[in-house]
Amino acid sequence: MKRLIYELGESWKIAAAQMRASKTRSILTALGVIIGIVAVTLMGTAINGIQTGFDKSMSVLGDDVLYVTQWPWKRVDDWWNYRDRKKIKTEYAETINRMIEKAPNSNLVVAVPTSSLMRSIKYGGNEVENVFTLGTTSDFIITSTVDCKEGRFFNEIESRGAANVVVIGYDVADALFPSESPINKSVLINGQLFKVIGVNTRQGTFLGLFSWDSMVAMPLTAFNKYFSTKSESDVRVKLKDKTKLADAKDELTGLMRRVRGLPPEKKDDFTINEQQAFKSTLDPVKNTIAFAGLFITGLSLFVGAIGIMNITFVSVKERTKEIGTRKALGARRRTILLQFLIESTALCLVGGFIGLSFAFLMCSGLGKAFPDFPIHFSVGLVLMSMIVSVMTGLISGFAPAWTASRLDPVTALRYE
Amino acid sequence: MQTLDSIRPPGSIVIDIENLTKDYVMGEEIVRALRGVSLQIRRNEYLAIMGPSGSGKSTLMNMLGCLDTPTSGRYEFNGKHVAKMNDDELAAIRNREIGFVFQTFNLLPRSDSLRNVELPLIYAGLDPETREERATQALRDVGLGDRLHHKPNELSGGQRQRVAIARALVNQPSIILADEPTGNLDSKTGAEIMSILETLYEHGHTIILVTHESDIARHARRTVHLRDGLIESDEFVQPGEVPSLAYT
Numbered sequence: 001m002k003r004l005i006y007e008l009g010e011s012w013k014i015a016a017a018q019m020r021a022s023k024t025r026s027i028l029t030a031l032g033v034i035i036g037i038v039a040v041t042l043m044g045t046a047i048n049g050i051q052t053g054f055d056k057s058m059s060v061l062g063d064d065v066l067y068v069t070q071w072p073w074k075r076v077d078d079w080w081n082y083r084d085r086k087k088i089k090t091e092y093a094e095t096i097n098r099m100i101e102k103a104p105n106s107n108l109v110v111a112v113p114t115s116s117l118m119r120s121i122k123y124g125g126n127e128v129e130n131v132f133t134l135g136t137t138s139d140f141i142i143t144s145t146v147d148c149k150e151g152r153f154f155n156e157i158e159s160r161g162a163a164n165v166v167v168i169g170y171d172v173a174d175a176l177f178p179s180e181s182p183i184n185k186s187v188l189i190n191g192q193l194f195k196v197i198g199v200n201t202r203q204g205t206f207l208g209l210f211s212w213d214s215m216v217a218m219p220l221t222a223f224n225k226y227f228s229t230k231s232e233s234d235v236r237v238k239l240k241d242k243t244k245l246a247d248a249k250d251e252l253t254g255l256m257r258r259v260r261g262l263p264p265e266k267k268d269d270f271t272i273n274e275q276q277a278f279k280s281t282l283d284p285v286k287n288t289i290a291f292a293g294l295f296i297t298g299l300s301l302f303v304g305a306i307g308i309m310n311i312t313f314v315s316v317k318e319r320t321k322e323i324g325t326r327k328a329l330g331a332r333r334r335t336i337l338l339q340f341l342i343e344s345t346a347l348c349l350v351g352g353f354i355g356l357s358f359a360f361l362m363c364s365g366l367g368k369a370f371p372d373f374p375i376h377f378s379v380g381l382v383l384m385s386m387i388v389s390v391m392t393g394l395i396s397g398f399a400p401a402w403t404a405s406r407l408d409p410v411t412a413l414r415y416e
Numbered sequence: 417m418q419t420l421d422s423i424r425p426p427g428s429i430v431i432d433i434e435n436l437t438k439d440y441v442m443g444e445e446i447v448r449a450l451r452g453v454s455l456q457i458r459r460n461e462y463l464a465i466m467g468p469s470g471s472g473k474s475t476l477m478n479m480l481g482c483l484d485t486p487t488s489g490r491y492e493f494n495g496k497h498v499a500k501m502n503d504d505e506l507a508a509i510r511n512r513e514i515g516f517v518f519q520t521f522n523l524l525p526r527s528d529s530l531r532n533v534e535l536p537l538i539y540a541g542l543d544p545e546t547r548e549e550r551a552t553q554a555l556r557d558v559g560l561g562d563r564l565h566h567k568p569n570e571l572s573g574g575q576r577q578r579v580a581i582a583r584a585l586v587n588q589p590s591i592i593l594a595d596e597p598t599g600n601l602d603s604k605t606g607a608e609i610m611s612i613l614e615t616l617y618e619h620g621h622t623i624i625l626v627t628h629e630s631d632i633a634r635h636a637r638r639t640v641h642l643r644d645g646l647i648e649s650d651e652f653v654q655p656g657e658v659p660s661l662a663y664t
Binding site: 021 | 527
């Protein structure tokens with residue numbers, strides 16, 4: 001073992017000397033690996049970014065909230081079975097809340113009704129069209145992961161009293177109030193004045209997925225008063241313990257069947273969704289993108305590896321006589337094998353390191369250009385690309401190094 | 417003719433070869449390079465192996481140098497059977513027991529003298545301080561104490577061969593195996609190298625010289641002639657005496 005460490009150390013010195021001696025060739029060879037590592041690292045960063053973006057958008061839904069809806073959150077082939085279902089009514093929330101109160105060991109905390117429409121918002125000369133406008137109760141804040149940057153969410157009194165108050169998303173606030181605080185200003189929605197009492201913390205949008213940044217929320221009572229027509233309603237229910245999701249789902253299904261008065265032989269005429277269901281429909285898409293991306297960029301690294309293999313073969317050929325001399329002086333097979341393996345690995349490591357530096361610079365550049373895209377240059381990624389570099393070196397160097405270690409000393413010494 | 421014993425007291429046997437053969441397969445033909453060679457070499461002998469090309473001279477040198485294994489026969493090196501050793505065991509024998517001096521010097525072009533001479537010590541697994549110390553000493557011994565950090569292309573032919581001799585000596589081997597050591601040198605430089613070998617012999621080293629030049633072979637105290645894979649003659653001679661006129 002000590003002997004192996006000794007040989008490894010000496011091989012590193014030889015490899016370093018070799019690279020110094022043939023700089024141009026080493027750089028050109030390493031270039032293949034540099035490009036490969038840049039490609040793979042950038043792709044890895046992008047995939048990470050997509051993952052983070054999805055997760056962030058998902059987190060809006062909350063992993064401890066169940067959604068009672070007419071349509072399931074996945075593609076259905078038998079849409080006609082869902083089309084004629086009765087709409088979900090906001091009143092169900094109250095009924096469910098009463099049931100939860102009566103049940104002693106309920107896994108559910110509170111049910112919150114939501115109705116939504118797309119509406120335009122105006123303030124002074126500014127207007128934002130097609131804003132996701134949500135009507136809900138003050139309990140909404142319990143089920144939501146979003147905080148207020150300024151001001152507050154509406155309270156129970158405002159909620160029950162149909163007050164004309166509104167909490168607005170970051171982007172909406174930014175568009176309507178570019179240079180002043182929106183708090184206590186009145187905005188015009190559908191010809192009605194609403195007082196802004198809160199602004200949500202910025203969440204960021206990603207690939208056009210849903211974000212709180214472009215929505216407004218108001219008391220459901222007020223919502224129903226002004227835009228009751230054609231709104232979509234859901235009921236969301238917060239869980240006590242998110243590890244008992246399945247139990248909670250069963251419980252809620254039971255409650256909903258009672259609300260709807262369904263006899264046992266009838267199927268559910270509603271769907272209970274959770275974040276996970278939504279995720280599982282997106283995951284295959286995400287994984288396909290990741291796989292295809294890594295595969296394609298991996299090809300460029302493969303080309304780099306072939307370059308390393310080629311140059312190591314040339315190096316072995318050129319230095320046949322040197323190998324013969326080394327063997328005559330007592331180098332063992334393993335010593336020669338290690339020497340060439342480490343030479344190719346050192347090339348790949350240098351390439352990997354340079355590639356990583358480039359990728360890092362490019363990532364910070366991209367991060368500045370597109371602040372919304374969540375780019376993360378993680379330690380894991382750095383480690384991964386270094387491991388990939390070493391593996392590339394070992395794999396591409398193995399065949400030439402093996403050839404070198406098997407050379408017959410007599411033949412090698414005679415080689416001119 | 418005198419026997420070696422009358423010139424010097426007999427040393428212990430270093431190399432003991434009996435009925436060694438080596439066949440090469442060249443295409444469909446089998447070349448019998450050695451057809452049964454027996455030879456004993458004692459410590460502190462100065463022996464020249466001579467013979468025309470095709471005589472098996474190089475093959476015998478490769479066997480003696482443990483670079484190759486025989487097809488049949490017995491080969492004991494310091495009492496160890498090397499004929500059946502594997503590659504790595506042979507490498508260890510070459511590293512510790514044999515100092516090679518080649519016609520083309522075979523120095524590593526990108527390494528300086530010191531690093532070249534250190535090479536056998538690296539393969540012996542010595543620590544860097546000891547290596548440098550011993551390599552420096554070996555270079556001083558051949559008169560290159562002021563050329564430690566010169567690369568081969570900054571040295572003359574004679575200096576290069578002296579670096580090679582220092583490299584051969586540095587691990588204190590049992591034998592020095594010199595293959596046409598003056599073949600790439602002019603006669604004056606060649607004479608310098610031969611005088612270094614002479615000095616080494618006088619200091620108790622065992623030297624095996626492989627050459628086809630009788631002028632060079634004349635420096636040795638014993639001459640072995642090969643022809644067609646067999647020993648044709650094996651004679652002890654006084655220095656300066658022409659051992660045989662047969663091939664001059």
